[in-house]
Amino acid sequence: MCPGSFDPVTNGHVDVINRAAALYDELVVAVLVNPGKAGFFPVEERMELLREAVAHLPNVRVDSFQGLLVDYCGAHDIPVIVKGLRAVSDFEYELQMAQMNRELAAIETLFVPTAPQVGHLSSSLVKQIATFGGDVSRLVPKVVDDRLRERAAQDPS
Numbered sequence: 001m002c003p004g005s006f007d008p009v010t011n012g013h014v015d016v017i018n019r020a021a022a023l024y025d026e027l028v029v030a031v032l033v034n035p036g037k038a039g040f041f042p043v044e045e046r047m048e049l050l051r052e053a054v055a056h057l058p059n060v061r062v063d064s065f066q067g068l069l070v071d072y073c074g075a076h077d078i079p080v081i082v083k084g085l086r087a088v089s090d091f092e093y094e095l096q097m098a099q100m101n102r103e104l105a106a107i108e109t110l111f112v113p114t115a116p117q118v119g120h121l122s123s124s125l126v127k128q129i130a131t132f133g134g135d136v137s138r139l140v141p142k143v144v145d146d147r148l149r150e151r152a153a154q155d156p157s
Contacts, residue, residue, distance in 0.1 A: 001027075001028045001029075001030060001069070001072070001073055001076075001078045001080065001081050001082065002016065002017055002020055002027060002028070002029045002030070002081075002082045002083075002084075003029075003030045003031075003032060003065070003069055003081065003083075004029075004030075004031070004032065005031065005032050005034070005039065005046075005123065006029075006031050006046050006049075006050055006123070007039045007040050007041055007046055007123050007127070008040065008041055008046065008049055008123055008126065008127070008140060008144045008147070008148070009046070009049055009050050009053050009123075009140065009141065009144055010118070010121045010122070010123055010126055010139055010140050010144075011118050011121060011138075011139055011140060011141065012084065012086070012114050012118035012119070012121035012122075013053075013084070014053055014054065014141060015084070015114055015115050015118050016082065016084035016112050016114060017029055017054055017057070017060060018054075018057065019112055020082040020110070020112060021054075021057045021059055021060050023110075024059070024080070025059060026059050026060075026061065027057075027059060027060045027061070027082070028060075028061050028062075028063055028076065028078060029050055029054065029060055029061070029062050029063070030062075030063045030064060030065050030069075030072065031043055031046050031047055031050065031062070031063070031064040031065075032064070032065065032066075032069075033064050033065065033066040034066075035066070040123075040127050041147070043064055045147075047062050047063075047064060049141075049143055049144050049147060050062045052141070052143040053141040053143060053144065068104075069081065069101065070101050070104045070105035070107055071105075073105065073107050074105055074107075078107070079107060079108060080107070080108050080109070080110055081098070081101060081107055081108070081109045081110070082109075082110045082112060083097075083098070083109055083110070083111055083112070084111075084112050084113075084114050085111050085112065085113050085114065086114050086119045086120070086121075086122070087119070091111070094109070094111065097109070098111075121139055126139050126140055126148075130148040130149075130151075130152060131152070133152060136148060
């Protein structure tokens with residue numbers, strides 16, 4: 001299981017997904033549904049963008065979940081959560097989550113350090129750059145870049 005908001009999916013996400021997919025027979029990439037937070041892209045659109053971005057990986061399935069990640073994993077017999085790490089600050093937070101997930105449901109967490117060429121990427125930065133008309137084509141899959149450009153063209157501001 002590779003969970004996240006993926007709002008939008010970046011080349012950093014795709015890097016981690018590619019590497020995790022090579023380790024497991026099946027990898028579920030799941031979009032967190034947070035009813036209290038409006039995303040840049042709706043959940044269904046994020047799932048569609050993810051499916052297109054990982055279409056080259058036959059063992060990857062895209063889904064969504066709401067609530068506790070460990071409950072989703074338990075309901076789907078998923079024993080491992082895969083998390084990408086960009087920096088030490090990611091590790092501190094993710095270690096605490098991994099320990100709690102282990103405590104709650106005996107689910108292991110595999111940390112995958114991002115490749116150096118994508119370690120600086122975050123969905124937040126990509127959205128900010130795209131919102132101001134910046135070129136993010138090297139930072140996201142083509143389908144995401146196209147969708148961001150469409151969004152920018154529709155925005156009257």
